[in-house]
Amino acid sequence: MEPVILRTEGVTRIFRSGAGEVRALNNVSISVPQRSLTVLRGPSGSGKTTLLNILGGLDLPTSGRAFFQDMEITALSEGQRDRLRGKEMGFVFQSVALMPDMTALENVEYGLRIAGMFSSNNRKMAEKSLKEIGLGKRMRHAAYELSGGEQQRVAIVRGYAHNPKILFADEPTAELDTAMGIQVLNIFKRLISEQGLTIVMTTHDPNILELADRVYTLSDGGLVDGND
């Protein structure tokens, strides 16, 4: 059993808007083992995206705590969380999240730059990763010229190109066809086994559920099977 790399303790998140209060998360505690594929599932509105954001330091809970390795990320300043996130974490968003004017290659390089990596190897690494994911011929095209599936793949490469410890992915295979989806999962599995990456993702896809190491089901802001 691998050590826990990421966990939350009693995290609650309440959003206030013009229409009132929304309790997106209600006292959720989970733990993510290292080198695992952990899946958060649940219908839209169940709070899984919110939980993902909190785990990634993009959002702070109204109450409760979250930990990365032994660091309490909920206690860090925004700048510290930014730096942590940039270096140790990778993100793949549900919506297309590339810089539209940059090429696929440049998008990946951009991600590397944000992570603080300026080596001359960047380019080669990016090219290799893009080839692996089947974008060898398309990597010099601008992002808006790529299809939805291609863009998603670029986003995924951008997510792990800087060798983070954790990769967060929000519905990464949603826009891909089944074949491509399988391919992506293979890459994920390889990243976990070869590079020791931990992957936390949300999905609807039943195939992925089968391959997951750990599955948390959320519904209306709470875990279905109760906290850990």
Added chain:
Amino acid sequence: MAMIECENLVKIYKTSEIEVIALQGLDLTVEKGEMMAMIGKSGSGKSTLLNILGGLDVPTAGRLFVDGRDMLKMKPKDRVIYKRETVGFVWQNNARNLLPYLTAEENVIQPMVLSGRKDKRRRAGELLEMVGLYNRRKNRLDQLSGGEQQRVAIAIALANEPALLLADEPTGSVDSKTADLIFDIFRDLNRQLNQTIVIVTHDNRLSSKVDRVVNIRDGRTSSEFIRRISYSDELAALQQQQQILRDKTHTEWLVLDRAGRLQLPQEYLDSLSISVPGRMLSVLEGEKIVLLTEEPAKISE
């Protein structure tokens, strides 16, 4: 005549760099008064189909009749009228359903202004009553919760008494209670007004409540789930909070198109590691058709 008669529908998007075949010969029939759901991932073509049904896009080839209207031959002017009067659309994102600067009531009235209807206010009131928001009719978008917005959207879509009601992920961004509420509205519309409703959704719970679910994959109808047990029975038998897996209530059928083609479920392909494209052998054994991945071993003497 069916409400939707769709045969071998093809839609190709061409840009200067790429060509995307979104629909590859899709077949679908929806009867009048039917309430059904379509599921499928993004990129499966379901959004494309929905847009075509909604009059927002034009099919490239094939045959599509909605309420007796030929969608391929429809002129742009007629399409405008079609969007106005034949079809009602409920978008997933509420910013697309409601004009933010108008009240709920005014929003419902708005399509009627376009079609020149006379008793706008009265009908708006009726519709809002139907979705249970009559007392909120003077509120604007930012004063309504997500669920309330969605319900107003339904009222708006019904403003001009459309023959067909289309809904794109209607329960996408609401909690389960509201989702149930919305579904009940749809069900009432279907039962009481015989409204034909097509819902596109990810939501397993929602799709498990309708009688018929069509699975769209790679631009084609790949399989259909037909309800085995009637929904009301199911309700009677089970508690609401529990999640029901589809395979207990529905039977999955493979859709056979006019050319006799069918799509094999992905799970089967995966479990046998069958790669596509490829070939299979088919053997008729009595009442069954058997598909083989390789030549049967010759029976040795």
Added chain:
Amino acid sequence: MLRVVIRRLTGNRWKAISLLAGLVLAVAIAFCIPVYANGILQRVFQKNMAESQLKTGIMPGYLTFEYQMSSRTKDSAAMVSTVENLFASKEHIDLPVLTGGRIYRFEMFDRVIDPRTKRYERLVFNYVENLEEHVNVTVGRMYDPNRDDGVLEVVANKKFLVRSKVVMNEITEFDSMFPDEEGIKIMVVGMVEPKDNHDPFWHMNLDTSLGTIYCGKEYFERRIAAEPPFSRHFTVSFWYRAYDYMAIDTDNVDLLIEGISSQRRAILNATGTDKITFSGESVLAEFQTLRRQVMVNLYMLVVPIFIILGYYVIMVANLKLQSEQSEIALLKSRGAGRRHIIRLYGIESLLLAGTALLAGPPLGLVIVRMIGASNGFLTFVNRTALPLVVKPVAVIMAISAALLFVVIMMLPAVLGIGGNILDTKRKKNRLKRPFWQRYFLDFLFLGLAAYSFYSMEMTRRLAQATGLAATTQNTDFLLYGASTLFALGAGMLFLRIYPYIVWAIFAVGRQIWPAGIYASLNRIARNRDYSGVMLFLILTLSVGLFSADAAHSINTHIENNVYYSVGADAQYMPRWKHYDYNGKEVFGRLDETGGKVIMEDEGVVIQSVQVRFYELFPEALIKLPEVESAARVYSQSSVNVRLGSYIDRDNFFMAIDPYEFGKTISPVWDQNAYHINEYLNSMMSYPEGVIVSRGLMDAMRLKIGDEINIATMPGILKGKVIAVVDSWPGYSSFTVNSKGKVIPQDLVVANMGALFAENPVRPYHFWIRKADGVSDIELYEALKNSDFGLTSISSAADRMIGEKNDPVLQGTNGMLSVAFLVSVAICAMGFMIYWIISIKSRTLQFGISRALGMRKGGILSMLVAEQLLVSGMATVAGVFIGKLGSLFFVPLLALQYSLPDQTVAFRMLSSSKDLLTVLAIMVGMLLVCFTILSVMAIHLKIDRAVKLGEE
């Protein structure tokens, strides 16, 4: 529908307000131009009319008709009534009448009062209609016209009773000038005095050297009706009307001129005579030209302003439309057709335009005030306010501007309603080459600008050579339009190349750019969205700088001209005393040779005497505290210069004392090859030396060292050519000859010492430099009361005020100031709006970058880089292009401002102050906007930003 539109606009408040601001400005300016033109022209017109009264002594608007009765006049009674009717009717000239009437005059009787000397008195009778109302009878009584004992009762003015030998209340007999005509017996029964000398009634000056006598009209009517017709001789009838010229509307001058002609024609037809005068008629004709000049000037100055406003409105309307795309998609998905949506935007535009029509005109009036008070570029003085009259044309202009902008506002909507909801996502991502690049508009504009420049430059050179003020109106219009086209074209061309430059920067430092700068460089190199706002900035800056430079150059040109043509602060002619050769002072009029004085009495020349003058020296003047320095200057025009057998005419001659001259003249920048002091020094070194103008040198093929003969009034002067100049204080290279034709004029400058060494002294001027802080009035009084006395004085300051009050200049300064202010204001507004919307639309990208781990500082650096590359670069380009445009096009203003009698050539001048102002404003704007944007971008909630993108 209307309610919906209003609700929509209030929802989109800021964009609507920005749009409205542009509209209000457009309407205001369109409205203000006719109002201003009317006000200034009205003021100038009345001033010119009043001035003509000073010059001619006759009130303007005075229509007179003189008819001499002759033997051929048949049915004079009928003719009289016809003329009366013509005068009474308003058919030809429709103006309020101050006074008018009929006068009969007769001069046929005289009598001898001194048989010895045969001195006689001649009687001039006048019948003046309505006399009784305008005189007081100070002695005696009014005449009784009905006296029937053969004696004509008359009244007379004081002058008559003093000068004439006729005694009051006595019957005096006069003989007819014609031997076979009867004489007349008169009795003066009263003395009269005008009630009010300033009453226009008295403008028909009937006074003679023997005073004036008045009688009733009955006498005249008897004469006119009598036979033989011979009696009608010498009866002159005058009809006059004094029209209130203050009531003349400058818009109707055309009509008035036409009316006067038709009045003339009518009277000519009726009477066979056209001795009709309308005082101030020449002013009317001149005014027409002036009016045209002012209107053309104003309208052409307005062109760049409207181009800027149009660009701004399109830009904002486009931004607004883009931000409303999802709403349009919504409407379309519900079955709103294209027509419905266009109607929606149409109502919106009309609503905005309507509001602008309400708010614009009041603002327009404020602008009129501002222009009316302008005294230079962005300088205003407190003059009496212009009359503000709003005529229909102003309202029409305002409405036209509003409608024009409605069309402009609708353009993005009409042109853009193509795609539906699916396309919006796709269109956004497509590479958008700005439309002008597709149509090569940049080359077109530059081509047009170059062509205009070329043709105007040719015209300017021609004008310079011939000395004609070339005010061809077509080229004027083109000038300001061309400079704007140039700015647009050059800007577009620059923007064509710019992305490649940025790409080069990006590629060069690919490895080292930090993430924020990497992203900005990449985006700007790839995405042409920026072109719009960069071009906008370039355009507004260019127009602003051009306006400033143009105004500065024009104002300085005019100022320099005044200083140079007056030469010093004032030119002063003392009261020269004439002395005969016995040293006795003689009084009288100086003749044309300047050497004789003519004494006359009552117009009769009694004698003419040779006179001489004693030199006056400047020291006496310099003693005055009001005078800092003074110099003697003798000047004479139309002087002949001879070299060998070749004679050059029409030259301007000046004799000076170089040292004092140098100390007195106004310091103006140099026009010649060397500083003026060098020339003066050489004059001092060579007493016999003369300086000639280049024209003379060329015409006579002079070389340095040649000796020429100058035929001055004092005498022939021999001078050796020591230098050649292009210009000289007090000298203008063109002059108007006696026939009114513009001819070139050359210059000869000699030493006064040399002139008067051999020749008698003739009167000369003194040029004066005032002491600090001395006003013209004080100088005037001091000189008048000094030993030298004062004959005349003309001051530079006076002329300056006259020039500054020139309506064309005022209008120009005002409009240029407005153009400058509008460009700066619009630049700021457009800039802010554009950036705010641009940042808002990229919240997703900022969110992504932050989510990927970029810190707030990184976002900041992204924004800074972007601002530098876009706004900063556009500012630099705008300044550069603006200056370039000024260099090319400002000198062409010489076309309009080169007058034949100017002394100084037009030069393009910039004020570094203006440039700094513009830059300061730009930088300030950048900082403000940048602060706002950074705050916006940084306080982004990352998760919400990314969620937004999920749509």
